Structure formats: structure tokens, C-alpha cells
């Protein structure tokens with residue numbers, strides 16, 4: 001199965017194609033699409049350039065990214081895996 | 094410090110107005126992403142994995158306190174409260190909204206900063222020795238020349254669509270603290286005929302997929318002819334450089350393909366015409382720009398400072414920081430202080446808005462209002478009285494900015510990698526963090542002495558892994574993160590590319606493998622021999638063995 005993802009025009013945040021064609025920021029809420037649905041979703045997303053920047057399809061297996069770029073897609077779905085060096089967390093000086 | 098004149102102000106505000114209109118047209122749909130992308134890139138705006146990213150230029154790494162304070166303000170108001178200093182002495186914001194960009198650029202312009210030419214195939218921000226104007230090793234302050242190059246190259250119509258990006262670095266001492274031989278053009282100020290300023294010119298350096306160390310093309314180009322000579326190089330490159338293959342478009346490929354002698358002939362041919370054109374730098378203009386960089390009014394001080402010496406004896410932590418992070422200054426009684434942005438387990442180069450405020454205040458009070466960004470992703474207070482160092486240190490310490498590891502093994506240079514960068518193959522930050530935690534013991538680090546570890550999340554080499562004494566490159570093996578290790582690279586006047594030691598390692602093996610290599614160094618080094626010198630003496634073999642020894 002596939003999910004459709006893109007970046008949001010206004011702030012670049014990661015978006016997925018969700019139920020009823022609504023965008024969601026949560027991979028867990030993304031619709032799983034078969035090939036025909038995926039093509040239709042791509043066409044629909046391309047028609048919404050006010051929202052979706054660079055829409056493309058990601059292979060998923062049980063809702064987890066599974067294709068060649070699965071790790072990159074995992075990080076896109078969760079955000080950076082590290083915080084920045086804040087003095088209130090470990091290790092300052 | 095250089096101050097904008099009316100032309101600079103006009104140029105930046107016109108650009109903001111233009112980009113504001115472009116953002117508006119992007120938001121209302123009149124511009125598509127394909128149309129907008131080259132426009133945003135001309136203004137330092139990328140679209141990364143999770144958000145837009147804005148790269149702001151810090152010209153030749155020099156800032157005043159108002160500028161650093163403004164960078165903190167932008168981090169606080171428009172981002173998530175921090176910024177990331179890069180190996181190009183720029184700062185990147187990872188989370189700005191598209192619609193906030195005009196406001197951010199307007200705020201930056203208030204303190205004479207911008208994001209022009211921080212991306213795209215043009216001449217990028219010129220970098221220099223972080224101790225420019227402070228070190229006793231330099232022939233003269235290289236920054237006026239950086240500023241001249243900045244003015245010449247900004248929106249230069251002939252060089253706005255080069256085959257690829259173009260990076261220039263300038264130094265004024267034999268010791269190379271700006272890695273000039275890894276740049277498209279590296280300039281070293283030397284004494285020419287009659288003692289006049291001249292430039293030893295290197296060309297064709299670069300990292301990335303096909304790394305090259307720059308070669309000398311001219312021993313002493315007279316200062317006044319510098320822009321004519323640079324124009325000749327750029328023109329030769331612009332005409333002859335490849336445009337058919339993005340991986341073969343940098344000047345390093347052209348120089349390697351032609352050979353340095355044939356490339357020199359081509360440059361000389363262009364130079365013959367250009368040197369008679371209107372490219373000579375007028376004396377009064379040079380003097381005007383140099384005046385901006387006149388040394389600050391240093392007090393006449395004794396070489397030694399009682400308060401400093403007493404603090405060294407009283408506080409071992411201060412003594413350690415002074416030993417590792419304080420550098421000699423040209424003026425007696427002064428020093429330059431390196432502010433490490435590499436706390437144990439931290440993100441190399443990251444700095445919070447509050448920390449920026451703190452350093453801005455320190456710069457104003459204790460360093461003639463100057464602070465520098467180093468390509469090693471640290472900051473420097475260039476001109477601090479020895480008397481004031483204890484107080485500066487206490488303030489830094491209270492804000493998590495006094496890690497005493499400058500140039501030591503945990504002073505890791507690392508690119509953002511796959512945590513942020515859309516080009517990445519693997520993460521760099523967590524690997525850097527694991528190493529810095531594993532080697533956190535400062536006694537051990539001091540025993541090891543100066544060692545530079547560099548990490549990049551892909552072959553583009555933003556973390557300069559090719560020239561790290563130890564380099565770590567993230568690669569993608571069937572969707573898994575792996576890391577290739579090199580040893581023996583060096584960015585300085587003895588520039589060299591590291592040697593790949595063998596097959597790549599999984600993330601969790603990197604820090605232990607590096608630790609084994611370091612222990613091997615301790616076992617085989619000669620008395621007083623630095624890590625890089627041991628590698629040069631023995632070759633990579635002993636380290637290869639240690640790295641692949643069963644853990």
C-alpha cells in the first residue's frame with residue numbers, strides 16, 4: 001500500500017493525504033491507498049497547490065514506511081530524532 | 094566592522110521588497126513551486142524534510158552584538174528558540190514559516206544582515222580566519238579584502254548563473270585556519286614586490302563526491318589586481334566549466350580535467366585583457382574599507398594579568414578552559430576566547446536564543462562589540478582582556494557555553510544530516526552525540542591532544558569529512574544507516590584527503606571504533622606527536638586494524 005505525502009505550502013510541515021481528502025500531519029491518520037487510489041490522490045493533491053508542495057507516494061507496510069527511503073520517511077513522520085543543545089537538558093558544559 | 098553604505102541599504106531593501114512580492118505570489122498561487130524554487134534559493138530559503146530552512150549569511154564570520162542579538166530574537170520569535178551555525182560560518186533556522194520570511198528578512202536588514210547568495214550557483218559568503226585582526230601571525234587583517242570580494246561578487250550579473258556554487262576563503266598567515274585549500278578559490282595574503290599586499294592564489298579545491306585539494310595557480314597577485322584576477326578565474330570557469338552534469342560542474346573538475354597549467358594559461362589569457370579594464374581597486378576605496386576594520390583601541394597592558402593568573406590557580410575548571418579554549422592575541426594583555434557550541438551530547442553548532450543574548454552582551458562588554466563565527470561551528474570572542482577572562486568564563490559557564498574542548502576530539506564538526514536535510518543518506522548528529530558522550534572525559538581528551546573529527550550525512554560533505562583527521566560519512570545501505578570512516582585528512586596548510594579505511598559500520602559501532610583508533614594512537618605515538626602527525630608517519634594501517642578489531 002501507499003500513502004501520499006507532501007510539504008505544506010505555508011510552513012513546509014509534513015502532510016499526508018487523509019480521510020475525505022483532508023490533509024493530516026499524522027502518518028497514523030494517512031489513508032492507505034492501492035495503486036488506483038494513489039494515482040487519484042496524486043491528481044487531487046496536484047490540484048491543491050495552495051496546500052500540497054511536491055506531493056509524492058510512499059510505500060507503507062502496516063502503516064509504516066517500507067520502501068527504499070523508509071528511514072527518511074520515518075524521520076519525516078516523527079520529526080528530528082534529536083533535540084538541539086539546550087542548557088536545561090543533558091550535558092551543558 | 095564594516096557598516097552598510099547607502100548602496101548596500103538600497104540593494105538589500107530592494108531585494109526584500111522583491112522577495113516579499115514573490116512570497117505573496119507563491120502563497121496566492123500565481124507562482125508554482127517550480128517557478129518559486131529558484132527565487133527562494135536566491136534568498137537563502139530551502140525546503141527541507143520538515144519545514145522551510147533559512148540560511149543567513151554572516152559575512153566572513155564577523156558580527157557585532159546587535160547582530161547576534163537579532164539572530165537570537167529571530168530564533169525566539171520566528172523559530173523554535175534556536176539556530177544552527179554551519180561550516181560556512183552562516184546560521185540556519187530550521188523552522189521558519191514561508192509567510193514570516195519577509196518579516197525575518199526585514200528584521201535582519203535592520204542590523205545589516207541578509208540571506209542573499211547563501212545558496213544557488215553563485216559566489217557564496219566569503220570565509221576567513223576566525224582570529225582575523227586578533228592573531229599575531231597575520232600579515233594584515235584579511236577582512237577588508239573579504240569585504241571587497243563581497244561587494245564585487247554580490248549580484249554580479251556575469252556570475253549569478255555559474256555552472257555550480259563558488260566558494261572563496263581568505264587568510265593572511267601561513268597557518269591556515271580557514272581551510273582555503275578546500276575552496277574553489279583560496280587566497281593567502283603574502284608580501285609581494287616592494288612589500289605590497291599580494292595574494293597567493295589556490296584554485297580547484299572542493300569536497301563532495303569528487304574531492305580535490307586546491308592547487309597553486311599564482312604565487313603573488315598584486316592586491317590592486319585581485320578583482321581582475323578573480324574575474325579571470327571566474328570567467329574561465331563560467332565559459333569552460335561543465336553544465337551537463339551537476340556532479341562534474343564545480344571548478345575542481347575543470348581544473349583537474351585541464352590540468353593546472355592549461356587552466357592557468359586560460360586564466361592568464363583572460364587576465365591580460367581584464368587587468369587593463371576598470372577592475373583595479375582604487376586606493377581611496379581600499380583605504381575607506383580598511384578603515385572599518387581598524388584595530389579597536391586596545392589598552393596598553395602588561396603581558397601578564399594578576400587576576401587571570403590567580404583565577405588559574407584558584408579554579409581548575411577555569412584553568413582547563415583557558416588551556417583549551419583561549420588563544421594568543423597580538424595585543425599584550427588580551428586573548429581570544431573560543432565559545433564551544435559542542436557540549437557533551439549536544440547538537441554541534443546549535444545555540445539557543447538566550448545563549449545568543451548572553452554572548453552578545455559579553456561581546457559588547459568585553460570584546461569591543463565583536464563576536465565571530467568559526468567554520469568549526471563555534472563562536473569566538475576575539476579581543477578579551479586577560480583580566481576579564483574569569484568573568485567571561487563564569488558567565489559562559491552559567492549558560493552551558495564553557496565546554497573546554499576547543500580543537501579536542503569532542504569538538505566535532507557535523508552537518509545536520511538526515512534529522513533535517515532532504516539530501517541526507519544518514520543521520521550525523523546522533524553519531525556525533527554518541528562520540529562526544531563516550532569520550533566526554535576531558536582528561537582523556539587532553540591526553541589525546543588536538544584531533545578533528547568531521548561527520549557528514551551524505552557525500553556532499555557539508556561536515557567536511559574528507560579533511561577530518563578522522564572523517565565519518567553516512568551512507569545508505571539498502572535503507573539502513575551505515576558510516577564510512579576515513580583517517581589522515583587535514584584542512585590546513587598541509588591539506589590532505591583522508592583515506593577510507595574499509596567497509597562501513599553501523600551507527601552504534603562508530604564511536605567504539607573511533608575510540609579504539611584513538612587508543613591505538615596513544616600506544617604508538619612518539620613523544621609529543623599529534624594524532625595527525627602519527628597518521629602521517631605510520632599511514633592508515635594501524636588505525637584500520639584498530640577500527641576493525643573485534644570489539
Ligand code: SF4
Pocket residue numbers: 508509510511514515516517518549550551552553554555556
Ligand atoms: S552533507 Fe549531505 S546530509 Fe549533510 S547537510 Fe550537506 S547535503 Fe545535507
